[in-house]
Amino acid sequence: MTPATIPVRRGRLALLTIAVVLAAATIRAPLVSVGPVAHTIAHDLQVGAGVVGLLTTIPVLLFSVSSPLAVWLSRRFGAEFALTLCLAGVVVACLVRSAGGLGFALAGTALLGVAITIGNVIIPVIIAHEYPPHRVHLMTAVYTAAINIGATTAVVGTAPLAPSLGWQGALVVWGAFGVAALAVWAATHGIRATLTPTRPAAPDPDEPRAPSTLRSSTTWLLVVAFGSQSFGFFAVSAWLPTLLHDHGYPATISGDITGVFQLFGAAGALLVPVAIARANMVVGVAVCMACWAVVPIGFLITPDLWWLWCVLGGVGQGAGITLVFSMIVGLGGGQRVVASRSGAVQGIGYAIGAVGPTFVGALHDATGAWTVPLLAILLMLVAFTVTGLMAARRLVVLV
Numbered sequence: 001m002t003p004a005t006i007p008v009r010r011g012r013l014a015l016l017t018i019a020v021v022l023a024a025a026t027i028r029a030p031l032v033s034v035g036p037v038a039h040t041i042a043h044d045l046q047v048g049a050g051v052v053g054l055l056t057t058i059p060v061l062l063f064s065v066s067s068p069l070a071v072w073l074s075r076r077f078g079a080e081f082a083l084t085l086c087l088a089g090v091v092v093a094c095l096v097r098s099a100g101g102l103g104f105a106l107a108g109t110a111l112l113g114v115a116i117t118i119g120n121v122i123i124p125v126i127i128a129h130e131y132p133p134h135r136v137h138l139m140t141a142v143y144t145a146a147i148n149i150g151a152t153t154a155v156v157g158t159a160p161l162a163p164s165l166g167w168q169g170a171l172v173v174w175g176a177f178g179v180a181a182l183a184v185w186a187a188t189h190g191i192r193a194t195l196t197p198t199r200p201a202a203p204d205p206d207e208p209r210a211p212s213t214l215r216s217s218t219t220w221l222l223v224v225a226f227g228s229q230s231f232g233f234f235a236v237s238a239w240l241p242t243l244l245h246d247h248g249y250p251a252t253i254s255g256d257i258t259g260v261f262q263l264f265g266a267a268g269a270l271l272v273p274v275a276i277a278r279a280n281m282v283v284g285v286a287v288c289m290a291c292w293a294v295v296p297i298g299f300l301i302t303p304d305l306w307w308l309w310c311v312l313g314g315v316g317q318g319a320g321i322t323l324v325f326s327m328i329v330g331l332g333g334g335q336r337v338v339a340s341r342s343g344a345v346q347g348i349g350y351a352i353g354a355v356g357p358t359f360v361g362a363l364h365d366a367t368g369a370w371t372v373p374l375l376a377i378l379l380m381l382v383a384f385t386v387t388g389l390m391a392a393r394r395l396v397v398l399v
Contacts, residue, residue, distance in 0.1 A: 012188065013130075013131070015184060015187060015188045016130055016131075016188050017139070017142065018184050019181055019184040019185045019188050020123065020126070020127065020139065020142065020143055020146070021142065021143075021146040022146075022177055022180050022181035022184055023083065023086070023087060023119060023123055023181045023185070024123065024143050024144070024146035024147045024150060025146055025147070025149065025150025025153070025177040025181075026086075026087055026090050026119065026150070026177040026178040026181050027086070027090065027115075027116045027119040027120065027123075027147070027150075028116075028147045028148075028150045028151040028154070029150040029151060029153060029154035029174040029177055030090060030093070030094050030097075030112060030116075030154070030171065030174045030175060030177075030178075031056065031059055031112065031116060031151075032056075032151045032154050032155055032262075033154040033155075033158045033170070033171050033174050034052070034055045034056050034171070035056065035155065035158075036155060036158040036159040036162075037158055037159060037162050037167040037170060037171070038052045038053075038055075040162060040167045041055070041105075041167050044167065045101060045102050045105065047102060051102070054106065054109070055097075055105060055106075055109050057354065057357075058106070058109045058110055058113055059109060059110075059112055059113030059116060060113070060234065060350060060353070060354045061113070061350075061351075061354050062110065062113030062114055062116075062117055063113065063116070063117050063120060063346065063347070063350035063354075064347050064348065064350045064351035064354065065347075066113065066114045066117035066118070067117055067120075067121055067343040067344070067346055067347030067350075068343060068347065069114070069117070069118070070082065070117050070118040070120070070121035070122060070339075070343055071121060071339050071340055071342075071343035073085065073118060073122075074121070074122055074125060074335065074336075074339040075336055075339065076197075077197035077198065078197060078198035079122050079125050079126050079129065079335055079339070080126075080189055080193060080194055080198065081194065081195070081196065081197045081198060082118055082122045083118070083119065083122050083123065083126060083185065083194075084182070084185065084194045084195060085115070085118060086115050086116070086118035086119040086122060087115075087119070087178045087181050087182045087185065088115075088178070088182065089111060089112075089114065089115025089118070090112060090115045090116065090119075090175065090177075090178040091175045091178040091179055091182070092111065092115075093108045093109070093111040093112035093115055093175075094108070094112070094171060094172050094174065094175030094178070095108070095172060095175065096108035096111060097109055097111075097112065097171060097172075098167075098168035098169070098171050098172045099168075117346075120342075120346050121339060121342045121343045121346060122339070122342075123143060124140065124143075124325050124328055124329055124338065124342050125335055125338045125339045125342060127139045127140055127143060127329060128329040128335075128338050129335055129338075136326075136329055136330070137272070137273045137276050137277075137326050137330070138273045140272075140322060140325045140326045140329060141269045141270050141271075141272045141273045141322050141326075142269075142270070143325070144265075144269040144318060144321050144322040144325060145265075145266040145267075145269035145270050145318065145322075146266075147265075147269075147321075148262050148263065148265035148266040148269060148318055149263075149266050150177060151262045151265075152259055152262040152263045152266070154174050155259050155262060156259050157173075158170045158171070158173075158174075161173060182194075213337060213340045213341040213344055214344055216341075218331060218391055218394050218395075219341055219344055219345065221387045221388075221390050221391040221394075222324055222327055222328060222341075222345045222349075222387070222391050223344065223345050223348045223349055224352075224383060224384075224387040225324055225349075225383075225384050225387040225388040225391060226321075226324045226345050226346065226349030226353075227348060227349040227350075227351070227352030227353060228352065228380040228381065228383040228384040228387070229317070229320040229321060229324065229349075229353075229381075229384045229388075230321075230349055230350055230352060230353025230354075230356070231352055231353050231355065231356035231359075231377075231380045232292065232295075232317070232320075232356065232377050232380050232381050232384070233317045233320075233321075233353065233356075234353050234354065234356040234357050235356035235357055235359070235360040235373075235377055235380075236261065236295055236313065236317070236377065237261060237357075238356070238357035238360070238361070239357065239360055239361065239364070239373070240257045240261070240310070241257050243299065243303075243370055244257060244303075244306055246370070247303045247306075249306070257306070257310055260307070260310045260311065260314060261310050261313060261314045261317070262314065263314065264310070264311050264312075264313075264314025264315050264318065265314045265315070265317050265318030265321075266318055267314070267315055267318065268288070268291065268314060268315035268316060268317065268318025268319035268320075268322070269318040269319065269321070269322040271315065271319060272284055272319050272322040272323055272326065275287055275319075276326070280392070281323065281326070281327065281330075281392035281395050282389060282392045282393055284319065284323050284392070285323055285385060285388040285389050285392050286385070286389070287319070288316050288319040288320050288323060288385075288388075289316070289381060289384070289385040289388075290316075291312045291313065291315045291316030291319065292313060292316030292317060292320060292381050292384070293316075293378065293381055294308075294309050294312045294313060294316075295309050295310075295312070295313035295316070295377070296374040296375065296377045296378040296381070297378065298312075299370070299374055300370075300371060300374050300375075320384065320388075323388065323392070324345065324349075324388070327391055327392065327395055328341050328342050328345055330395050331395060356380075359376070360373045360376060360377065361373075363376055
């Protein structure tokens with residue numbers, strides 16, 4: 001690389017980083033924006049809480065079902081075009097979801113789930129392909145931090161927008177992340193490149209065929225790690241407000257927990273590259289577990305320190321997902337291999353995570369208390385730690 005091309009290269013990477021940050025916000029903000037206006041939606045559409053709950057559970061279920069589609073799109077049309085489909089799909093889904101009654105809301109939600117799934121799978125692939133190897137861990141952390149910041153922005157901002165815009169307008173607003181991401185993405189790669197499907201080059205017939213990622217024991221370790229991490233995240237996000245309310249805290253405090261938990265997830269994500277640089281991935285997983293575990297243990301022992309458990313738990317969940325994504329990319333391989341690994345880990349992992357809120361809620365209903373549900377969450381976090389440490393040790397040896 002000549003000195004004249006260095007500023008161009010740096011400028012393109014800076015623009016690409018902005019695109020990744022906006023894309024990360026795009027695939028979370030519209031999803032979590034339903035919660036703050038759930039009661040308003042239920043009243044306006046004249047449906048129960050269970051039906052409104054579908055507006056958040058359908059996308060999570062589709063994260064699992066649609067992952068093979070995302071992998072196929074990447075292989076058939078290229079990662080660049082697949083990300084364009086993701087961003088455009090989220091924008092259209094936001095518009096459809098708020099276009100009318102319950103039918104539009106459910107249809108838009110389903111489209112949103114499919115579009116977000118594409119981004120979930122493709123963005124780690126783009127990070128692995130576009131950035132120098134020494135920057136991949138940092139960019140993975142920036143990506144997951146942006147996910148948490150985008151989610152926090154939507155959680156905090158949706159309810160104040162609803163009185164003036166209505167719940168429909170308050171939900172549509174978060175599609176603006178997608179519009180901005182599309183604009184920056186097109187500026188990074190060119191409008192024609194981002195809108196034109198590209199068939200990946202045919203593999204060299206003399207090159208050994210790469211083994212299936214599903215035949216790799218490390219992939220399955222990451223599946224369990226990601227699934228147990230997701231189980232804990234979705235269960236805690238769904239039930240901590242109720243847990244606090246049962247301990248006598250007003251609804252205002254109980255509602256703020258989601259924002260605190262999401263916000264400190266961004267801090268946890270950004271601490272991962274520091275831990276990896278100063279030690280290694282194994283130490284990162286151990287520290288993550290130490291932070292995560294204080295949520296169930298702390299609420300079992302001293303619920304009054306809820307703010308401390310939520311801060312540390314937020315750091316733990318943000319670090320957890322970043323560590324798994326870093327390992328998905330760090331294990332190497334071309335775009336096809338990374339996309340396949342990403343799709344398998346997230347597809348099966350989100351299926352496990354989607355069970356979390358329902359399973360923990362059923363345990364609470366069966367026991368009438370929070371002890372058993374919190375122990376179940378702790379058990380899943382132990383599963384994350386064991387499989388995460390095993391996968392991290394293999395990655396350290398590989399590196």
